[in-house]
Amino acid sequence: MHTLNLGILAHVDAGKTSLTERLLHTAGIIDEIGRVDDGNTQTDSLALERQRGITIKSAVVSFRLDDVTVNLIDTPGHPDFIAEVERVLSVLDGAVLVISAVEGVQAQTRVLMRTLQRLRIPALVFVNKTDRAGARYAQVLRDIEEKLTPHAVVMGPAVTGLGTREARSVAYTDGDPRLAGPLTELLTRHDDALLTAYVEGGGRLSPARLRGELRAQTRRARVHPVFFGSAVTGAGVTALTDGIKELLPAAGGDADGPVSGTVFKVERGRAGEKLAWVRMFSGTVRLRDRLTFGQGPGAVSEGKVTGIRVFSDGADAEAASAGPGRIAKLQGLGDIRIGDAVGDTRAAATRHHFAPPTLESVVVPAPPASRGALHFALAQLAEQDPLINLRQDDIRKEVSLSLYGEVQKEVIQATLADEFGIDVAFRGTTTICLEKPSGTGAAFEIIDKDDNPFLATVGLRVDPAPPGSGVSYGLEVELGSMPYSLMRAVEETVFETLAQGLYGWRVTDCTVTMTHSGYWPRQSHSHGVFDKSMSSTAGDFRHLTPLVLMAALRQAGTVVYEPMHRFRAELPADALGPLLPVLARLRAVPGSPSVDGTRCVLKGEIPAARVHELQQRLPGLTRGEGLLETAFDTHRPVTGTAPRRSRTDRNPLDRKEYLSHTVRRAGGGPE
Structure with a gap:
């Protein structure tokens, strides 16, 4: 029996939580599959998640696939909650990147894949929603190869019944020439010894050799197997679970070695106690152990473990210890923070994988007399999400929050009302400069x-x-x-x-x-x-x-720099003319357009402060046919009058x- 800590990642609405439900059903953890729209899924437990039908906080659920114990971590898909995804990346052994067969590769999908590749996290790709009207096969494959990775290999033949409830996808059998040919070409590209064996073998590799090398290169994040299916109907999920068991690496670590783990989530229990979610890499934590934790040698604290809960068979239960590979909730470490290392504090996850928030807004309580309660509540939210970065202005008696977007603002507003009984309003959102x-x-x-x-x-x-x-x-x-x-x-x-x-x-x-x-x-x-x-x-x-x-x-002297987003707009070729003057007014810097028949692709840079306006204007300028992808890129000097921020x-x-x-x-x- 070995453990695999598996992340499910996707652009919002690609079906990531639905896939989690299907995997739990396949493993026998749940008898009935919940639906995101009905608010009855296992991992979306927050009332706000059920109301909105989106994942806001990462959640862990454990199940078994034969001799593999999978700790499955469901993560948010909306880009406003990318910080929650960032914290999960440091604890993963492997990932499944979910793509919708209808929408294809989207902006967040590309950001996630680039990050997985940069961190060398092994990943499978699951193309979901093959049962939905408008589902595509060949075009999605081209998108994967062109926009995500050239090192993808399809693990089954074309989907039959595509776009209907009868859509079916099966895996290739070992030795099937439809798999052996592309697989040989891909794998020999990364391994000279395998290429030599191929040449010396008369242009042939045994199915066992190919399968073994596929497993090895997937675990080294060199190639990415692609599966097609539907989380709703269950089509293709058996092939995916077989791939998870066989192709992704198990968690390692010495149970008798020094204690080493990473905190990727902090929450409060029902009695207000702090619970630290820790991925254990080495050693064993036991009840009443005294643990050091912190981020670096100069910031080390110590606490006594008064409670341990580990994930097993769909729930978390009290335990006397937690060893390597396990995810545990530790109680008693009062000053612990997200990103802290436990045991070996040199391993603290201090490096950011995604861009920090570029927006800021002042939170105004109603009535003003609730400022003290608001500050306490925001401090607890910042404890769970350090990147919201409270900025206290004692002179004006105001608090500002760093944000990724408007949806995050709405979620914080609802959370303050539901969990703390505090009604707040936000002032206009401004861009954070440097x-x-x-x-x-x-x-x-x-x-x-x-x-x-x-x-x-x-x-x-x-x-x-x-x-x-x-x-x-x-x-x-x-x-x-x-x-x-x-x-x-x-x-x-x-x-x-x-x-x-x-x-x-x-x-x-x-x-x-x-x-x-x-x-x-x-x-x-x-x-x-x-x-x-x-x-x-x-x-x-x-x-x-x-x-x-x-x-x-x-x-x-100083120069003010504003955050810039790179953008990629796909639109009808005849809409390029009306779009260009709008981009000029938004201070965007477009590159040379690429025109292919009636379609045009335009890439460039745009100030972060103008992204929302471009998103609103594009449908009207392109008859609703324009597609826009944006992501933070860099900071550039502000042109014209430099913006000022009030001092605190x-x-x-x-x-x-x-x-x-x-x-x-x-x-x-x-x-």
């Missing part, structure tokens, strides 16, 4: 000189850094020139201050270097009582650093205002 230094700037302030009111000397230089490098910090002063606590105070404050640049956006792609340092040592009066007014504290450095850093940044701090760019709110209590001086 700032990058356009040059080099430096500034310093010397202790007890000029109008420096703090007992600290700080000098900082800001230099541009390569795109995508983030923020780095360095020293041009002796590390021992000040106590470590004071050095640390400056470094931490630098990163905090760069959350808001000259225009109010987060500053990135820069290097900040400390060029001056100085302090007054701890001093006492003659009777031995410590005198704070004569001694530098960490507070002096935390208060002075923003003034120095923003002065240096002002000298360097005491504004170190305005020295007088800043100092008026920053006073030193001891001795009446600045704090």
Whole structure:
């Protein structure tokens, strides 16, 4: 018996949750298949999921396929919830990518496949809905090869009865020349030894050799077997389950080795207790074990495991331990967060696979007196989804959320009402920009000189850094020139201050270097009582650093960058003329169109802020025949007037205002 952690991924409405229901029925876990439209599926357990008929939160259900225990993870398909998919990717052994035979390869399908390939996650492709009117076979295969992967191999002959309830799909038998030919060509492309065996064997490979090599290359994510069928009727599902058992790799790990796992989901139990969903890679966690967890050596916490639940035969049940390959809910680790590693904290999943949210909106409670309750509720939601990124504005008493789209906004609004009893409204959605230094700037302030009111000397230089490098910090002063606590105070404050640049956006792609340092040592009066007014504290450095850093940044100057999406529009050729001026007004940059008869494909870039408008305009411009795919691509400098974002701090760019709110209590001086 071995374990397989399997992800089901798809564009929204491709039938991913319906396939999950069919697999559970085939395995004998459920007697009756639920329907998404009826709100009675196993994995869509949230009331909001049942109401909307979409998956919002990932869910796990376990079942057996002969000697394989499958932990199946159903993930959201709507792009607004891509962060939920991202967290699942770090725990998968393999995946099934579901495509609709009617709609074919869609925008989210391409994003998911590119990510699976980049992470080398073995994946099968299941073309669903072959029983639906409008289902296609040859065109979908061409789409898979052209838009997803050239390394796809169809595991069965053409579907019979395509587009009807009688649609049927069976698997090729070993040795069938219709499979052996394409399979040989594909597999020998990736393996010189296999090509040599083919040549020396007189242009033939045994069915057993081909099957074994298909299994090996699928598990190495080099090839992607394709199955056709219908989750509703069950056609083709037996061939898919056989493929899951045979072609995807089992979870590994040493049960007696050091504990290592990854947290991919956090939720609250009925009593409010925190439950961490952990994929175990190595070792065994037992009740009452003390576990370390965190993201890196410098951020390690420890807690005692007070409860363990593991998934088995369609449900989760209490257990005394959880070993490698298992997915467990651990209780008792109070400070644990999504992305934390348990045991070996060096394995924390801190790297993002998808673009961060590019939209932002202010949440307004009704009535305003419920602000405290709103902040508590949003903190719990952020605990479950760190990428919504709460931005607290204490000056205006407002909270902003980072978002992927309007549907996510509606879901958060409904969740706050249903689960916390808080009615909220959202202000208009704005685009999240970035700032990058356009040059080099430096500034310093010397202790007890000029109008420096703090007992600290700080000098900082800001230099541009390569795109995508983030923020780095360095020293041009002796590390021992000040106590470590004071050095640390400056470094931490630098990163905090760069959350808001000259225009109010987060500053990135820069290097900040400390060029001056100085302090007054701890001093006492003659009777031995410590005198704070004569001694530098960490507070002096935390208060002075923003003034120095923003002065240096002002000298360097910054450029505001806005998020850009790449787009691909497929439309009637005669609609290209009316579309181009609209794209110009939306500040899109189209490439050269590709025209094939009466159809045209146009690719290019468009500001993220204008994507929604293009989606609304395209049907009218193309008689309803236009298809649009968009995905985040990069950040580009804003043309024209740079947008500003309101500051949430005491504004170190305005020295007088800043100092008026920053006073030193001891001795009446600045704090």
